[in-house]
Amino acid sequence: EEIDTSQLETADWTIIYVPSPPASIRVLLHVYTCIIEEVGPEILDIVSERLVREKWGGKKGGLFQKPKIEEVIQKGIREFPGIFADCVKALVTYQLDKNKKALAERWLLGENLEPEELSELGINSVVEEDDVCLAMIKIITENLDRVLILYFDELESPYRMLGETAERKFLEILKRLYNEVKGLVIIIAVLKEIWPRILEIADAPLRSRMEPEEELKPFSLNDLKIFFSKSMETFWEDNNLNPPLYPLFPLNEKLIEMIYEKTQGNPRNSIKLCRRFIDKVVTEEMSVEELLEAGSDIVATAKPPTREVEEEIIDFSKPREVIKKTIEEILAEEEYIIDVNPSSVAGASLKSIMKVGEEKNKDFNTQMEFKFMMGKRNQTLAALIEFEGKKWG
Incomplete structure (x- = not known):
């Protein structure tokens, strides 16, 4: 059914293109990163300004009156308690503390901070943890000045590249986003033959809230x-x-x-x-x-790799290599082009180790996204491998 877009109500919205995740772990971080990259770092200014200064009392009371950061944090935590607490601290620090603003921004952008840097912020968690990442997505979508439309492309890729377990985990995260996050619209693009399997994984409440699927017509x-x-x-x-x-x-x-x-x-x-x-x-x-x-047939000439220090010796007597x-x-x-990042490298490394193990008849026990405690902080390894009583991360 064709829709006349001129009949739709005007609204502020931004489409976030979310390519298929490069690995089956940290999918929420992948989504969060796509949101930040598409809207831009100014998203932190919009959200923190609205919350810290307008809702939590972070406005200056006079020429020499500065808001007390700890009081503002406590007001924020009353609105967003529990897992949201570190997100609140980071947003308040980003908005009100000039000395720690850059550090808080790095945390909010998902960068890895050293333990002493986390202590300086008074924060125990990191954005890459699923619950913390989802908390940040919730805060952003509920306090942004527009609706976010997440466009997930090539939803069949997790199954094709990483297997059924990875696909199911990815779809569970989609369900979690759909059920828990406000101010969000989700669109998924998938091959026609894969769609029935996605419907099978979706529970009844989720299916009841989904719009009828649309099959894209071929381009003329x-x-x-x-x-x-x-x-x-x-x-x-x-x-x-x-x-x-x-x-x-x-x-x-x-x-x-x-x-x-x-x-x-x-x-x-x-x-x-x-x-x-x-x-x-x-x-x-x-x-x-x-x-x-x-x-x-597309013909391209292979170029030799460039070297910064040592000049490459080229044998001109040999014919130029041609790749068809x-x-x-x-x-x-x-x-099969994927982004090179810690998650994708870890996933590919684990897959290679398992393949070598199969070839040599060695049985490795593996676990993706292994969580453990170090002191009072939660830590996460991309993967854990166990073999003959020994463990590697």
């Missing part, structure tokens, strides 16, 4: 041209650049037509292929003419 050739030109127009505007005269730059009409033929108008694959082609043109790996001439890639391979390549 004209749709794809308009989509690409509008996307590039947004790019030029966002970067304060004068748009080129040709609306399909840096690609051209023939290349867009070839992308359409190869993807049969599939929106996801069309966008991926456009992005890959732009990368090749912008990085000067290939020209538009070379892409067109290559047809279904089909357009389908480029699509596959795009599907």
